[in-house]
Amino acid sequence: MRTPAVLFALAAAVAVPRGAAADTPQSFLDGYAREARGQNSAFVPSASRGDSLFHREFPGRNDATSCATCHTADPRRPGRTRAGKTIDPLAPAANAARFTDAAKVEKWFRRNCNDTLGRACTPAEKADVLHYLISLTLEK
Amino acid sequence: MGFRRWIQLMTLIGVLGAAGYLAADDDDEDEHEHRRTEQPLEKERGRARARTRFRQLEPVASTRWKEECAACHTLYHPGLLPTRSWIAMMDDLENHFGENASLDPAARAEITAFLVDHAADRAPSLRSRRIAQSIPAVETPLRFTQTRYFERRHEDVSSRVFARPSIGSAANCAACHRNADAGIFDEEQVRIPRP
Numbered sequence: 001m002r003t004p005a006v007l008f009a010l011a012a013a014v015a016v017p018r019g020a021a022a023d024t025p026q027s028f029l030d031g032y033a034r035e036a037r038g039q040n041s042a043f044v045p046s047a048s049r050g051d052s053l054f055h056r057e058f059p060g061r062n063d064a065t066s067c068a069t070c071h072t073a074d075p076r077r078p079g080r081t082r083a084g085k086t087i088d089p090l091a092p093a094a095n096a097a098r099f100t101d102a103a104k105v106e107k108w109f110r111r112n113c114n115d116t117l118g119r120a121c122t123p124a125e126k127a128d129v130l131h132y133l134i135s136l137t138l139e140k
Numbered sequence: 141m142g143f144r145r146w147i148q149l150m151t152l153i154g155v156l157g158a159a160g161y162l163a164a165d166d167d168d169e170d171e172h173e174h175r176r177t178e179q180p181l182e183k184e185r186g187r188a189r190a191r192t193r194f195r196q197l198e199p200v201a202s203t204r205w206k207e208e209c210a211a212c213h214t215l216y217h218p219g220l221l222p223t224r225s226w227i228a229m230m231d232d233l234e235n236h237f238g239e240n241a242s243l244d245p246a247a248r249a250e251i252t253a254f255l256v257d258h259a260a261d262r263a264p265s266l267r268s269r270r271i272a273q274s275i276p277a278v279e280t281p282l283r284f285t286q287t288r289y290f291e292r293r294h295e296d297v298s299s300r301v302f303a304r305p306s307i308g309s310a311a312n313c314a315a316c317h318r319n320a321d322a323g324i325f326d327e328e329q330v331r332i333p334r335p
Contacts, residue, residue, distance in 0.1 A: 081211075081213065082212075082238075082239070083212050083213035083214070083237075083308075083311060083312070084213070084308040084309070084311075084312050085210070085211070085212055085213055085214070107243075107244075110240075110242070111241065111242060112240075114240045115239055115240045
């Protein structure tokens with residue numbers, strides 16, 4: 001009786017390596033919000049702050065750019081890189097693969113915040129933008 | 141005949157054969173001339189196919205390369221630039237043509253090794269060899285489109301054509317070379333999109 005239980009526990013441990021499979025847009029939002037509360041205990045993620053950050057233009061080395069420059073003003077639609085390659089939609093409602101892989105999420109926040117804002121994004125900004133993206137739905 | 145003599149003879153035959161093959165194959169523009177020779181048609185076709193394969197870039201595969209490099213732009217084949225170009229490029233990903241394309245150290249090392257392994261000056265492809273030969277030894281181009289090889293092969297394509305919205309720029313190889321990702325730049329497969 002005991003052996004199968006141990007085996008089952010082992011199999012479960014192997015199948016779900018360190019929470020990686022559990023990443024969802026909501027779990028990223030929760031994680032960034034928790035981090036932000038470490039700096040400001042009153043922090044609550046705001047979709048409208050995320051919306052305005054997403055569309056705000058920053059002066060940069062490639063002219064004034066915003067997130068929307070490449071991701072388009074509507075993140076439910078596909079975007080385009082400066083080199084002309086299609087970017088799949090950013091909003092999870094339009095693209096289920098978004099915000100499911102921690103390495104990817106961190107890589108693109110790191111690169112794109114540096115390119116667009118000229119600095120890293122704060123956990124609060126990431127939480128706001130994520131809240132905005134999650135709040136977008138497909139029905140119109 | 142001693143074993144050593146036999147090996148020497150075979151090596152000589154091999155070298156002569158290879159040299160003859162390369163010499164016969166060494167001019168891209170001889171395609172039409174070739175059709176005038178009096179070989180049996182089948183044999184000629186077989187040779188034409190072999191020559192075409194040889195002329196295309198070496199077939200390569202790397203998931204990391206594909207994933208990381210093709211997220212933003214055309215998947216540039218390692219056989220398009222020499223070793224020194226890839227090393228210079230991978231050394232400065234933070235300033236990658238005006239964008240931050242930095243990678244974690246493991247990904248960067250893996251992709252650099254892959255690019256260097258199949259770089260134009262090492263690849264067993266005639267096209268790669270020609271590209272490498274077209275670059276003066278003192279130059280380290282970061283854009284394939286600035287090599288003499290590229291310029292020569294695109295002489296009759298005007299800058300207006302490259303600027304078409306359906307193309308964007310000369311860097312968008314796949315707009316006209318549909319199989320660019322696979323390293324196939326065969327002229328017969330070129331389809332220039334309308335404006």
